[in-house]
Amino acid sequence: VVVGSELLSGKIEDLNTPYLARALRRAGVLLRKVAVVPDQADLIETALREAMALAEHVFTSGGIGPTHDDITVSCVARVLGRRITRHPEMERLLRALIGERITEVHLRMADLPEGAELLTAEGMIVPAIKAGPIYLLPGIPEIFREKVDQILPSLQGLPFFLAELELRIGEGSLAPHLEAVLAEHPEIEIGSYPDLGSSEHFQVKVTLEGSDAERVRAALEALIASLPPERILGRRDPSAR
Amino acid sequence: VVVGSELLSGKIEDLNTPYLARALRRAGVLLRKVAVVPDQADLIETALREAMALAEHVFTSGGIGPTHDDITVSCVARVLGRRITRHPEMERLLRALIGERITEVHLRMADLPEGAELLTAEGMIVPAIKAGPIYLLPGIPEIFREKVDQILPSLQGLPFFLAELELRIGEGSLAPHLEAVLAEHPEIEIGSYPDLGSSEHFQVKVTLEGSDAERVRAALEALIASLPPERILGRRDPSAR
Numbered sequence: 284v285v286v287g288s289e290l291l292s293g294k295i296e297d298l299n300t301p302y303l304a305r306a307l308r309r310a311g312v313l314l315r316k317v318a319v320v321p322d323q324a325d326l327i328e329t330a331l332r333e334a335m336a337l338a339e340h341v342f343t344s345g346g347i348g349p350t351h352d353d354i355t356v357s358c359v360a361r362v363l364g365r366r367i368t369r370h371p372e373m374e375r376l377l378r379a380l381i382g383e384r385i386t387e388v389h390l391r392m393a394d395l396p397e398g399a400e401l402l403t404a405e406g407m408i409v410p411a412i413k414a415g416p417i418y419l420l421p422g423i424p425e426i427f428r429e430k431v432d433q434i435l436p437s438l439q440g441l442p443f444f445l446a447e448l449e450l451r452i453g454e455g456s457l458a459p460h461l462e463a464v465l466a467e468h469p470e471i472e473i474g475s476y477p478d479l480g481s482s483e484h485f486q487v488k489v490t491l492e493g494s495d496a497e498r499v500r501a502a503l504e505a506l507i508a509s510l511p512p513e514r515i516l517g518r519r520d521p522s523a524r
Numbered sequence: 525v526v527v528g529s530e531l532l533s534g535k536i537e538d539l540n541t542p543y544l545a546r547a548l549r550r551a552g553v554l555l556r557k558v559a560v561v562p563d564q565a566d567l568i569e570t571a572l573r574e575a576m577a578l579a580e581h582v583f584t585s586g587g588i589g590p591t592h593d594d595i596t597v598s599c600v601a602r603v604l605g606r607r608i609t610r611h612p613e614m615e616r617l618l619r620a621l622i623g624e625r626i627t628e629v630h631l632r633m634a635d636l637p638e639g640a641e642l643l644t645a646e647g648m649i650v651p652a653i654k655a656g657p658i659y660l661l662p663g664i665p666e667i668f669r670e671k672v673d674q675i676l677p678s679l680q681g682l683p684f685f686l687a688e689l690e691l692r693i694g695e696g697s698l699a700p701h702l703e704a705v706l707a708e709h710p711e712i713e714i715g716s717y718p719d720l721g722s723s724e725h726f727q728v729k730v731t732l733e734g735s736d737a738e739r740v741r742a743a744l745e746a747l748i749a750s751l752p753p754e755r756i757l758g759r760r761d762p763s764a765r
Contacts (some may be wrong), residue, residue, distance in 0.1 A: 289553040289715050292641070292684075293546035294731070300560070304534035314532040316567060319541070319558035322715075326557060326578075333570070350699045350716040351706060381696070409661035423718060443533075455630035458591045466594060474530055474563075475591040477664060490535070 284330045286346035286355050287422055288321040299344040299426040300488045306422065306431050312340070322346060327358040335362065335416060340352040340438060342431075345422025347412070349388050355419060360396040363415045372499075373410070389438045402501025404433040434436040440524045442495040444497055451515035452509065460509045470495070486516065496521045525571045527587035527596050528663055529562040539665040547672050551690025553581070563587060568599040574621075576603065576657060581679060583672075587651070587662025590629050596660060597653075611636045614651070621649065627673040645674040683764045687738040687744045689730045690758035691751065695733045698728055701750045705708040709743040727757065737762045 289295045289415040300317050307314045315337050318330040327346070334341040346355030360367050381389050401410035402418075411430040412419040420430050450457065452476055461473055474490040489506065493499045499521040507515060530536040541558050548555045555580045559571035568587070575582040583680050587596030601608050614634040622630050642651035643659075652671040653660040691698065695718055702714055715731040730747065734740045740762040748756060 288713065289717065289731070291545060292733075293542065293549045293555075295717070296542050301534065301537050304532060306534075308534045310574065314534075315573075317532065317558075317560035319560075321556065329574070330557075331699045348716070349696045351703050352715055384697075386696060388699045417585065443661075455590045455627060456625075462592050472529065474593055475589070476530065476536070477589065490530070492533075513764065 284327065284334055284341065285317065285344045286322075287319070287328055287344075288352070290319050297428045297482055299422065302424070302428055303342060303344075303431055306435050307440075307442070310435045310438055310439050311442050312435075321424040322352040322354060324354055324358055324361075327355065328362050331358060331362045331417065339416060341417045343417060343419050345420075347421055349390070349391050349420055356395060359414050359417050359419060363396055363417070365370055365396040365398060365414070367394050367519075368397050368402070370399060371391050372401055373412075374400075375493060376409065384403055402430075402434060407433060441494050443492055443494060445519075446491045446499050446519040447517075447519040448491075448503065448506065448515065448519040450487045450489060450514050451516055452487055452510070452514045454487055457489070460506060461489070463509060464502055464506045467505060468498065470498060471502040473502070491521075496506045496523075525534075525568065525575055526558065526560040526581065526585045527563060528560070528585075529593070531560050531563075534561055534742050540663065540668045543665070544548060544583060544585075544672055547676050548681075549684070551676045551679055552683050554674075554680050563595060564592040565595055565599050565602075569603050570595065572599060572603045573660065581607050582658045584658060585660075585668055587617040588662055589631070590632050592764065596638060599656055600658050602656050604637055604658070605639040606639060606655070609638050610634050611640060611642070613642055614635055614653075617642075617650065638705060643671075643675060648674060682735055684733055684735060685740045685762040685764055686760075687732045687740050687762040688755065688758075688760040689732075689744065689747065691728045691730060691755050692757055693728055693751070693755045695728055698730070701747060704729070704748045704750060705743055708746060712740060714743070732762075737764075739748055 285297060290297045304314055320326040320330050343355050346353045349384055352434050370393050377389055377393055394422055395412060396414040399414040402413055404411040411434060418429050418434060454475060465473055470493055472492045476488045478486045478488060491499050491502050526538055526541055531538045531585055538540040545555050547731045561567040561571050582595050587594045596598060609632050618630055619626055637655040640653050640655040642652055652675060659675060661668050702716060706714055707746050711734055714732045717729045719729060732740050741760060
């Protein structure tokens with residue numbers, strides 16, 4: 284759940300979603316959906332509820348600073364049915380960080396959903412916050428990335444195996460071949476991506492993915508066998524990523 | 525509603541959302557939410573239903589080619605409660621485009637929700653498709669952009685006026701000033717974006733936006749007046765964008 288009106292207005296580009304998507308992929312964790320919502324409580328909460336219903340882990344980006352448009356924490360508390368309380372350890376950390384200049388506004392950042400966990404790691408100035416299944420990450424890309432890198436090793440993922448074929452063929456001609464392979468290998472996910480690149484011939488990249496490398500390979504071989512050899516421009520055998 | 529498992533797996537970066545966000549902004553149309561969903565009917569349909577409840581216009585990206593993973597059209601038909609029928613004009617266009625090589629697989633692209641409109645324009649090879657409030661756009665970025673550029677002038681938007689201030693201040697110290705301005709100017713949207721750039725002093729960009737340029741200017745002046753002058757690094761007066 285990516286929170287930020289500035290993303291929807293096109294003022295700022297969302298760098299966090301692509302980073303998290305790739306990091307989850309490497310960790311073998313399936314990303315089921317991304318919602319980008321404005322700094323508006325009803326839309327944030329709807330997105331959080333849907334995310335919790337869909338997935339084991341939920342990540343938020345943005346809206347956790349001290350200004351008026353930072354409402355992610357209160358939205359998370361509401362969808363979890365928890366009160367907001369001042370977290371003593373977070374207060375201690377903020378006081379150590381900010382020193383004598385600290386004000387009540389800074390301390391708002393220690394107001395967290397009851398029972399929130401602080402996830403710290405070597406070199407992390409401010410801990411990541413977890414409440415229920417929700418990881419609350421800051422929107423600033425540099426800090427978002429740092430926290431993603433620290434959290435992801437703790438998630439239990441499964442490896443994905445990915446194979447690819449590059450073909451010189453139109454998607455219309457390719458479709459029946461893909462359907463035939465899928466009928467025999469229903470556990471394999473097959474994607475087909477036309478590339479309107481520089482070549483004058485239409486090219487398509489086909490991806491085959493699954494959790495069992497041998498099954499991915501069998502589907503790849505079946506697809507190759509069904510196509511005229513001159514259509515095949517390149518292949519990449521199954522590898523984990 | 526951005527459809528594509530390849531985006532969630534981090535294999536491909538979503539170039540279409542930033543493009544559409546900026547184009548809508550220029551056209552004065554408020555983008556309320558973005559959902560990125562996999563090639564999976566239940567998730568696509570949930571996202572479409574929510575989008576239709578939230579907004580006057582809905583845009584989809586991807587999933588409208590002829591292969592097995594192209595299911596956006598059937599999802600749109602279901603959420604609109606319409607049957608899929610072969611669109612005679614679309615069939616004619618496809619036959620003219622593909623010629624004698626055409627197969628039933630190609631012609632699937634003419635199977636559209638009943639009552640779908642074809643939006644054509646000078647230089648467009650394949651028309652954009654509109655069904656109810658939903659614009660069905662292809663996922664291939666080059667074609668997506670072409671169709672966005674052709675559709676957007678027909679939408680009736682309102683201008684937004686945006687002013688900006690660059691400040692050398694921490695967000696914690698800034699927050700009470702923003703809240704005071706918001707209390708006096710509730711119709712103005714204020715955003716606050718810390719920049720962890722090269723400066724050793726913490727910098728924040730504040731944006732003020734609204735549909736009335738004079739009110740945006742008044743809020744900007746009020747904020748400037750409330751801050752010590754040495755905190756202000758730069759200002760940009762309200763302009764339409």
